[in-house]
Amino acid sequence: MDIKxxxxxxxxxxxxxELLDEVHMHYCPGCSHGVIHKLLAEVxxxxxxxxxxxxxxxxxxAVFAYNYIDVDWVEAAHGRAPAVATAISxxxxxxxxxxxxxxxxxxxxxxxxxxxxxxxxENIVMVFVNNAIYGMTGGQMAPTTLVxxxxxxxxxxxxxxxxxxxxxxxxxxxxxxxxxxxxxxxVHTPAAVRKTKAAxxxxxxxxxxxxxxxxxxxxxxxxxGWKMSPEKANDWMAEHMFEKYPxxxxxxx
Amino acid sequence: MKEEVRLMKGNEAIAHAAIRYGCDGYFGYPITPQSxxxxxxxxxxxxxxxxxxxxxxxxxxxxxxxxxGGASTGKAVMTSSSSPGVSLKQEGISYIAAASLPALxxxxxRGGPGLGTIQPSQADYFQATKGGGHGDYHLIVLAPSTxxxxxxxxxxxxxxxxxxCNPAMILADGIVGQMMEKVVLPEQRPRRTDEEIRxxxxxxxxxxxxxxKRNVITSLELESSRMEVINHKLQExxxxxxxxxxxxxxxxxxxxxxxxxxxxxxxxICAKAKEMAAEKGIKVGIVRPITLWxxxxxxxxxxxxxxxxxxxxxxxxxxxxxxxxLAVHDAIPVxxxxxLGGIIPSPEEVVVALEEKIVK
Ligand SMILES: Cc1ncc(C[n+]2csc(CCOP(=O)(O)OP(=O)(O)O)c2C)c(N)n1
Ligand code: SF4
Ligand SMILES: [Mg+2]
Numbered sequence: 001m002d003i004k005x006x007x008x009x010x011x012x013x014x015x016x017x018e019l020l021d022e023v024h025m026h027y028c029p030g031c032s033h034g035v036i037h038k039l040l041a042e043v044x045x046x047x048x049x050x051x052x053x054x055x056x057x058x059x060x061x062a063v064f065a066y067n068y069i070d071v072d073w074v075e076a077a078h079g080r081a082p083a084v085a086t087a088i089s090x091x092x093x094x095x096x097x098x099x100x101x102x103x104x105x106x107x108x109x110x111x112x113x114x115x116x117x118x119x120x121x122e123n124i125v126m127v128f129v130n131n132a133i134y135g136m137t138g139g140q141m142a143p144t145t146l147v148x149x150x151x152x153x154x155x156x157x158x159x160x161x162x163x164x165x166x167x168x169x170x171x172x173x174x175x176x177x178x179x180x181x182x183x184x185x186x187v188h189t190p191a192a193v194r195k196t197k198a199a200x201x202x203x204x205x206x207x208x209x210x211x212x213x214x215x216x217x218x219x220x221x222x223x224x225g226w227k228m229s230p231e232k233a234n235d236w237m238a239e240h241m242f243e244k245y246p247x248x249x250x251x252x253x
Numbered sequence: 254m255k256e257e258v259r260l261m262k263g264n265e266a267i268a269h270a271a272i273r274y275g276c277d278g279y280f281g282y283p284i285t286p287q288s289x290x291x292x293x294x295x296x297x298x299x300x301x302x303x304x305x306x307x308x309x310x311x312x313x314x315x316x317x318x319x320x321x322g323g324a325s326t327g328k329a330v331m332t333s334s335s336s337p338g339v340s341l342k343q344e345g346i347s348y349i350a351a352a353s354l355p356a357l358x359x360x361x362x363r364g365g366p367g368l369g370t371i372q373p374s375q376a377d378y379f380q381a382t383k384g385g386g387h388g389d390y391h392l393i394v395l396a397p398s399t400x401x402x403x404x405x406x407x408x409x410x411x412x413x414x415x416x417x418c419n420p421a422m423i424l425a426d427g428i429v430g431q432m433m434e435k436v437v438l439p440e441q442r443p444r445r446t447d448e449e450i451r452x453x454x455x456x457x458x459x460x461x462x463x464x465x466k467r468n469v470i471t472s473l474e475l476e477s478s479r480m481e482v483i484n485h486k487l488q489e490x491x492x493x494x495x496x497x498x499x500x501x502x503x504x505x506x507x508x509x510x511x512x513x514x515x516x517x518x519x520x521x522i523c524a525k526a527k528e529m530a531a532e533k534g535i536k537v538g539i540v541r542p543i544t545l546w547x548x549x550x551x552x553x554x555x556x557x558x559x560x561x562x563x564x565x566x567x568x569x570x571x572x573x574x575x576x577x578x579l580a581v582h583d584a585i586p587v588x589x590x591x592x593l594g595g596i597i598p599s600p601e602e603v604v605v606a607l608e609e610k611i612v613k
Contacts, residue, residue, distance in 0.1 A: 052460040056322070057471075066469045072458035074325040075471035076318065077348050083315040084322030088459075090306045091278055091328045092447070095460050113318070116311035 017041035019050060019070045026064055030230020032220030033062050035187040036129060039197045040098075041069050047204055053096045054088050056081040060102035061135040061222075079110025082117035085124045096207045098125035103144040104134045107169035114169065121178030121212035125203040128170065128215060131222035132241060139225035143167035146244055151225070166244055170217045174250035180212040182251040186219045186242075188234040202252075211253070219245050254441035263403040263430045266438070267333065267359060267423075268293035270407035271305070275442040276357075277328035278306040280319035282338060285371040286427040287361035290333045303444050313338040317345030317358075324354035324420075325470040327454030329411050329445075333359035335427075336377050337368060339385075346420060347386030351472035353487075355414035357407065358392070359423045361430035362568075364595040372595020373427030375517060375568035381424045382546040382576075389484060391491050393421040393498065394545040396516040400434035408439065415453075417494055424545060426568060428518040428597065494547055501549035502541040506556045509538030511611055513603070514553060514577050515566040516542050523566050526603035533604070535612055545573070553580040562586040562611035566603055569593065586611065 016022075019041035027034045044053050050071060057065040059078035066073035076084040081099035089097040106114050106128050117124065133151055134140040140153040144166050148157040158166075174182040181203055185196040196218055203214035219241050223233035254273060261269070267290050271279060281291045291309060299305035306323075310316035316332045323330035334342060339360045349356050360381065364374035381394045393413050395406045403425060410421040445453065451462065458468045474480040504524060506512065515523045520541040527537045540556050542549050557563060562585055565574040571589040578587050590606035592598045598606075 051462050051464070054326070054458055054460060063473060066467075066471065070461075070467050072461055072467050073469045073471075074322060074458050075469070075473055076321070077344055080314065080318035080321075080345070083310070083318035084325070086308070086315075087278060087280065087306075087319035087322035087330065088326055090308065091323050091326055091330070092459050112311055113315050116315065 017045060019045045021068055021070055023067060025068060027061065028224040030221065030223045030233065031061070032131065032187050032218065033129060035193060036127065036196070036218055036220070037065060037068050039193065039200055040127070043197060043200045043204055044069070044071060047201065049096050049204065052094060053098070054092070056085045056088070056097065056099045058099070058101045058105040059136070060105050062100050062102065062129065063136070065100050079105050079108070080113055081105065082110065082113040082122070082124070082126065086117050086120070086122045089122055089124050093123070096125070096204060098127060100127045101129070102135065103128070103130045103132065103142040107143040107167050111169065115172065115176070118173045118213040118215065119176045119178045123207055123210050124213055125207050126213065126215045127200070128217040129220045130217055130245060131220040131225070133222050133225040135222040135225045139222070143169070146240055168245065170215060170250060173215050178213050179215060179251060180253045181206050181214040183215070183249045184217040184219060184245060184247050186237070186247055188221070188237060217245070219247065256440045257438045258435060259438055260433055260435055261400065262289055262433050263397070263400045263425065264289035264361065265293045266400050266403045266436050267407060268297065269438050270404040271331060272297060272299045272303055273439050273441050274408050274411055275303065275329065275444040276305055276331060276411070277444055278308070278323045278330040280308050280310050280316040280323070280330065280332050281334065282310050282313045282316050284335045284338045286363055286373070286430050287333050287335045287359065290359065303441070305444065313341040314345065317342035320356050320358070321345050321349050321354065324349060324356040325352070325457065326459040327450040327457030329355070329415070331357035331359065333361065335361050335363045336365050336374070339377065339380070343386035346392070347388050347390060348472050349420045350390035350392065351388060352470050353418040354420065354470070355411070355418055356420045357410045357414055357423070358420060359425065361425045361427055363427050364593065370595040371427070373568060373597060374595060375426050375519065376570070376572070377424065378545065378567070378569060378572035381422055382548070390487060391546050393417070393419060393494060395421065395423050396543060396545050397423060397425050397429055398517050398520050398541065400429065400432065400436050403429060404436050404438060413498060417490055419490065419494070424517070426517045426519070432518070498544060499547045499549050499552070500543035501552050502543060503552070503556060504539040504541070506538035506540065509536045510561050511535065511537045511607065512556055512560050512563040513537055513539045513566055513607070514542070514563055514573070515539065516545060516573065519566055519568055522598060522600055523603055525600035526607070529600055529604050530607055535607065537607065542573070548576045550576065550580040553577055557581040557585060560585055562588070564607050564611050565589045566598070566606070567591045568597070
């Protein structure tokens, strides 16, 4: 059989999403951000939302998300993406607006904006990438850093007496009346990737149906910040993070 | 709504003017002495009439970032606050300036530093005109001295902001925010349709309609050589604004022996002081900067020719005086008179200061 007989549209099982640009990503090999970008690109295109989606990128490793997914973007100041998205959504109610935020962005500097946007029930999707560390600035402690976890600012491991407890911001968001859908997913296995895609799709459907705020947390790896190989990082995440941040829906109205 | 003559506070007038201008969105957080702006908007419910969005944000930080978001989509959006709140907004203002976005910010100044006082002040002159936030940027800064100018500068501020894709600030003092005066409210202008916005602001991030290329609003550029180019472009724009948009008012400058330079409502107290001084045979002219940035440097330089001295009257410890000194190159004496802590000087006090500091 000739190779040309195999490369046919009907045999295609996997491809680069059309909304994902042909550029080098700046993410470290093995980083979860790339997979999550791919899923967003797929969901937006499959739902036919390319011409009415506005993404709000954070300050964090995903600051350059606007270089990769081919929709309109606004790059927000650190932590302020939910406020930025609030205005866009209110001023362009027919647009679908999503934020993409890390744990520092969402649950440290931007806690107020995140909680209040969700509490107002802004018609937005909040994608929250929880890698338990500040990836961009070189691996410092995040509010979601686990007790005992070593980071650049907790070199001997996070201590409750010094640094307090890991913050489960998603649980806080779930109890607010403004949120309609709050879920926690991951992207470390093909099955998990498929579930995260379904969750993102539901969140975007909620935005279309103007149901309020949807929050999709993705428990993620930062193999560079954690100083592990990508494979080891996936194992470490499954072993340690899911206990504190269990996967599944927290709210589905 | 037709043109209308009304009696109202400066802060209320701002709310009416915003609606009538066709403003798309207001985002604010209460703080004295400007809370009437948000209160009046909530009372007028413009979302029922023009479709304007009004939102009480959770903080000034959130409010300015809402303005950043709205401006990113090409809508005409604004916020208002007073000094401590405007300090909180500075990061967002820097982002708006860096991303070349049109927006309107009102600061009804109160006395500081710190929590300070709720009484009037002009102590945020440096903050408004010299940057305020981080980086090399400028706001177009308009200083109203009457309630009518509060109304007029809403339209002027938005027009300039859109003309230059640059944020504009109305720097008002607590007096002009709280004082009641007769105002002419302009006729209602329709808000631009989404189609008109897409045409007017092809750069705006509001959804890739008709398969156009994506729009990205960002202030980030890690490549130094490109960041330098961006900065040079901003500077070119600032020079253009300086050439075209410098505004000031002169009262009896010709034939005067002395000058008073004052902005905002204090310029009106100085106009009274000028009359009182004339009765004593002291001939004074007044220059009132209307744009604090761009500053009327050349106008003051010209007005100072042949004068014996200048008194800068400000509700602060001496801020605008630095720009006045630069304008006259220290060719003649330039002195400052100001009251602090929210105290408003009387015209008599201004005359005494003139006599003691300048006429001698
Ligand atoms: C006001 C402000 N403070 C601090 C920073 C520096 N900073 C940039 S990214 C970041 C943390 C990012 O961590 P996270 O949100 O978890 O995103 P990640 O990189 O892990 O995806 C910090 C502190 C900044 N850019 N702006
Ligand atoms: S530092 Fe961490 S979060 Fe950032 S790209 Fe690398 S692996 Fe991803
Ligand atoms: Mg992180």
